[in-house]
Amino acid sequence: MNDLTCVIIGGGYAGLQALKAIKEKSRGIANGRRIRFVLIDKQPGHLRKLRMFRPTAVEEEIMIPWNRLALKDFEFVQGEVASVDSGEQRLRYTDVQGNDARIRYDLLVVAVGSIVRRPDPDQGGIALTDPQAAAGIREHWRANLRKAADETNPEERKRLMTIAVAGAGISGIETSAELALAMRKEATVLGLNPSDASVYLLNAQERLLPEVSEKFRRKLDQQLIECGVTVLHNCKALREESGAMMLSNGDCLAVSLCIWTLGLIPNPDLRGMGLPLTPDGKVLVDECYRVQGMSNVYSIGDCTRIVDPRDGRATQMTCFEAGEQGVRLGKIVMADLEGIPAPSHHSAKSNMDAFTIALGQKGVFWIRTWGLDMVMSGKIPGRIKKLVEDTASMLR
Numbered sequence: 393m394n395d396l397t398c399v400i401i402g403g404g405y406a407g408l409q410a411l412k413a414i415k416e417k418s419r420g421i422a423n424g425r426r427i428r429f430v431l432i433d434k435q436p437g438h439l440r441k442l443r444m445f446r447p448t449a450v451e452e453e454i455m456i457p458w459n460r461l462a463l464k465d466f467e468f469v470q471g472e473v474a475s476v477d478s479g480e481q482r483l484r485y486t487d488v489q490g491n492d493a494r495i496r497y498d499l500l501v502v503a504v505g506s507i508v509r510r511p512d513p514d515q516g517g518i519a520l521t522d523p524q525a526a527a528g529i530r531e532h533w534r535a536n537l538r539k540a541a542d543e544t545n546p547e548e549r550k551r552l553m554t555i556a557v558a559g560a561g562i563s564g565i566e567t568s569a570e571l572a573l574a575m576r577k578e579a580t581v582l583g584l585n586p587s588d589a590s591v592y593l594l595n596a597q598e599r600l601l602p603e604v605s606e607k608f609r610r611k612l613d614q615q616l617i618e619c620g621v622t623v624l625h626n627c628k629a630l631r632e633e634s635g636a637m638m639l640s641n642g643d644c645l646a647v648s649l650c651i652w653t654l655g656l657i658p659n660p661d662l663r664g665m666g667l668p669l670t671p672d673g674k675v676l677v678d679e680c681y682r683v684q685g686m687s688n689v690y691s692i693g694d695c696t697r698i699v700d701p702r703d704g705r706a707t708q709m710t711c712f713e714a715g716e717q718g719v720r721l722g723k724i725v726m727a728d729l730e731g732i733p734a735p736s737h738h739s740a741k742s743n744m745d746a747f748t749i750a751l752g753q754k755g756v757f758w759i760r761t762w763g764l765d766m767v768m769s770g771k772i773p774g775r776i777k778k779l780v781e782d783t784a785s786m787l788r
């Protein structure tokens with residue numbers, strides 16, 4: 393009998409977890425047919441998005457070649473998928489040489505994720521969108537600190553040692569802490585006063601992370617201050633121009649760099665793929681991640697609109713939820729292949745909230761479940777975060 397081809401589009405956190413789960417659940421066989429696994433991704437390796445803040449501060453490789461993952465026994469095709477033809481069970485993609493190519497599938501998992509929202513070009517600054525942007529940020533602030541070391545005007549020296557991070561989600565929080573610590577270290581090496589190195593985190597909301605407990609927020613605020621980050625609440629960044637950051641309250645900050653961390657939007661590639669989408673561009677699926685109106689096609693992760701049937705809440709774009717969906721998809725695919733009822737989506741978040749935020753080598757960990765509201769800070773949460781990141785990226 394012919395092999396069954398299972399194609400996964402996108403080797404982010406959701407796609408990798410789905411690949412692992414379907415392989416493990418099926419043990420490579422379905423209804424007596426061997427399953428051939430093909431991962432297709434436009435990038436030459438898995439991008440560790442959770443560590444995007446790291447190369448803003450230090451040189452660190454966050455794109456991991458596919459053959460270095462702990463996950464084995466799959467074929468990798470580098471290509472950018474353009475469309476899915478569910479009638480013919482084929483997808484069309486552009487390979488690395490720029491050629492138009494096609495792959496046939498029996499089972500398809502769409503996990504093309506999201507992209508980072510960009511500011512308008514006239515808003516200035518650098519958006520933390522990818523590893524190249526992160527490296528550009530690092531070069532920028534390091535060059536500015538070298539200039540500061542030769543600067544005799546104290547006001548200009550202070551400006552050269554000041555950065556604004558606009559957008560105070562997890563990415564903005566982790567980036568600002570990492571930068572403040574790295575800048576202080578570098579300032580000391582250059583003979584500058586480390587406490588002159590300032591990072592402003594601009595938060596458009598009244599407080600950080602509206603979904604967390606007050607206890608956790610207080611701890612996080614305190615840890616950020618210790619790192620050298622000043623959080624400005626109710627403060628929206630408008631634009632950066634000639635060393636001045638214009639704010640919505642009419643104030644203006646003298647900065648040498650503005651970094652935008654404005655959150656995520658669904659992958660715009662989806663618009664041309666021929667999949668059913670919500671008005672904001674996410675794939676429409678049922679409670680078992682089956683794409684509406686298409687047989688043997690599933691979609692999970694940031695690119696998908698997934699609703700918990702118990703409370704009608706839509707999932708958020710997080711690595712945690714992407715991984716959870718990947719694990720469940722293994723069971724769903726097997727159940728569908730065997731023709732038995734499949735488990736439906738339910739978010740673990742409805743029983744439990746948990747956050748781990750990296751602040752340099754340290755971190756803050758929070759869990760709220762069954763009446764408990766527990767916060768821990770220091771090196772252990774920093775290690776937990778790293779472990780979670782490594783596991784999600786299939787490095788162990």
Ligand SMILES: Cc1cc2nc3c(=O)[nH]c(=O)nc-3n(C[C@H](O)[C@H](O)[C@H](O)COP(=O)(O)OP(=O)(O)OC[C@H]3O[C@@H](n4cnc5c(N)ncnc54)[C@H](O)[C@@H]3O)c2cc1C
Nearest residue numbers: 402404405406433434444473504505506693694709710711
């Ligand atoms: C800077 C930053 C920090 C973050 N921090 C956190 C955090 O601390 N905690 C947390 O829970 N979440 C965090 N997130 C969100 C988290 O990274 C996402 O929720 C997660 O990456 C979603 O996984 P995914 O697999 O659905 O999509 P992605 O990780 O976006 O993966 C999509 C994959 O599809 C590939 N792809 C895209 N288009 C195509 C195409 N047309 N053809 C072929 N391949 C394609 C991409 O190359 C990529 O490999 C952060 C995100 C960013 C950007």
